[in-house]
Amino acid sequence: MISIKSKIILAYTVVFGIMLTVFAAIIYNSTKEASFLKLNANLKSYSISLRTEIEDELDDNSSLNILKLSSIRSKGLIGERFQLFDKNGKVVIRDSILSKIPPADLNKVLNESFDYEKRKIGHHKYHILWSKFETENDSVYILETAASVKDVFEELDRLFYLFVIIIPAGLIITGIAAYFISKAAFKPIALMANTAKNISGKNLDKRLELPKAKDEVRSFGETLNEMIGRIDNAFKSQKRFVANASHEIRTPLTVIQTELEILEKKLNDKESKESIKNALSEIEDLTRLTNSLLTIAKLDSSETKLNINQIRIDELLVDCVQSMNQSAMKNNIKIKLSINDAIEIKGDKEKLKSVFLNLIDNAIKYSFADSSVSIKLEKLADNKIKINVEDTGLGISQAEIPYIFNRFYRSNEIRSEVSGSGLGLAIAKEVVELHRGKINVESKIGERTTFSVILPIAVY
Numbered sequence: 001m002i003s004i005k006s007k008i009i010l011a012y013t014v015v016f017g018i019m020l021t022v023f024a025a026i027i028y029n030s031t032k033e034a035s036f037l038k039l040n041a042n043l044k045s046y047s048i049s050l051r052t053e054i055e056d057e058l059d060d061n062s063s064l065n066i067l068k069l070s071s072i073r074s075k076g077l078i079g080e081r082f083q084l085f086d087k088n089g090k091v092v093i094r095d096s097i098l099s100k101i102p103p104a105d106l107n108k109v110l111n112e113s114f115d116y117e118k119r120k121i122g123h124h125k126y127h128i129l130w131s132k133f134e135t136e137n138d139s140v141y142i143l144e145t146a147a148s149v150k151d152v153f154e155e156l157d158r159l160f161y162l163f164v165i166i167i168p169a170g171l172i173i174t175g176i177a178a179y180f181i182s183k184a185a186f187k188p189i190a191l192m193a194n195t196a197k198n199i200s201g202k203n204l205d206k207r208l209e210l211p212k213a214k215d216e217v218r219s220f221g222e223t224l225n226e227m228i229g230r231i232d233n234a235f236k237s238q239k240r241f242v243a244n245a246s247h248e249i250r251t252p253l254t255v256i257q258t259e260l261e262i263l264e265k266k267l268n269d270k271e272s273k274e275s276i277k278n279a280l281s282e283i284e285d286l287t288r289l290t291n292s293l294l295t296i297a298k299l300d301s302s303e304t305k306l307n308i309n310q311i312r313i314d315e316l317l318v319d320c321v322q323s324m325n326q327s328a329m330k331n332n333i334k335i336k337l338s339i340n341d342a343i344e345i346k347g348d349k350e351k352l353k354s355v356f357l358n359l360i361d362n363a364i365k366y367s368f369a370d371s372s373v374s375i376k377l378e379k380l381a382d383n384k385i386k387i388n389v390e391d392t393g394l395g396i397s398q399a400e401i402p403y404i405f406n407r408f409y410r411s412n413e414i415r416s417e418v419s420g421s422g423l424g425l426a427i428a429k430e431v432v433e434l435h436r437g438k439i440n441v442e443s444k445i446g447e448r449t450t451f452s453v454i455l456p457i458a459v460y
């Protein structure tokens, strides 16, 4: 694909190239024409001077003086020569190189008094002028005068070589100038494109940088900025709706949960108790989803995203394991926690807790029964810590790995079997990245999965 910039450079160069060539051709041809007109005029005046002398000499004593005639010169001519024929085409007198050949069309010369012709004599080209005249005793003569055109052609050659240099040089200069002009013209567009590349759903408050000049590019940029503004508003109102809806749902859910728990305790009938338990489990899932949606909405909003404090990460992990132990035990899964040192880092306790709770929850949910989940905390050399959460379970296929951190992404195989909303890892990734950390995953399908979180100890 040819860029617009290249097209402009090409167009400028081609148009200028055509203009230069046409201009050069016109100049060359007019110079040629003018030079030959001048040469012919000089040849004519040379012929007239010779004729006058010849007529005088013939009238005086009827013998011609070749030396005198040869000494006649004309301004602006080189290599001028002459030859005199009688009316039958026989040479009367001749100055050196001109051959004894009479005019090609003797009758034409005899009728017209002046006739021009081009001829090559030896290696040089000559312009020839035939002129007819009559002496006082009525004898008719034809005078042939010739001049070399070497000078004219040398001058035309010089002009030609000058154009051969000027045209390509002109094209190169035009190309360079067109490159810089189009670069300057496209600079504001490139700047806007660069900013546009960095605008995503997360920073819709950003706007394109507009050029100062009030031109078409600026008005295009303004239109795009207005469009981004409208998208921003639409996104904001959608996020506000999700946040408000989740918030409104949370309170009735807590009330329903409490009421059902009380009811379950009061009931003696086994079947009804089982139904209430199922309802309570659904409410638990719904509460988790509502909480995840609220967390996402808060992460998306422009409110202060992290509440940074000095926290003991080892204690936080112990807390997480304790909260998850009960659900692990349901599947007979053992959680092994390996911590060597007490480590303090700066971070948002609640949000980091939600990260590890989700990783452990996943490790339990997607593990085989009777297996174990290991959590390991270690200090890295460059003021960082690493937390690994490893399970021996379903694993994640390589094809799915790029998507698991996307919002609402859930593997197709487990979608119907294991409850979840597909928000846990998306939240975890955002929280870890807000702490300027990284979250990675390594997995072998059907065997094991390891999530590792790397966090800086203190960057704030």
Ligand SMILES: Nc1ncnc2c1ncn2[C@@H]1O[C@H](COP(=O)(O)OP(=O)(O)OP(=O)(O)O)[C@@H](O)[C@H]1O
Pocket: 288, 292, 358, 362, 363, 366, 391, 393, 394, 395, 396, 404, 409, 410, 411, 412, 414, 419, 420, 421, 422, 423, 424, 425, 426, 449
């Ligand atoms: N330890 C794991 N082993 C196998 N698959 C996993 C594991 N952790 C995550 N996944 C896959 O990644 C998907 C996304 O996980 P994520 O935690 O974001 O959502 P979820 O667990 O399905 O739902 P939620 O966490 O919102 O309740 C999961 O649905 C699952 O397919």
Ligand SMILES: [Mg+2]
Pocket: 358, 361, 362, 420, 424, 425
């Ligand atoms: Mg999860």
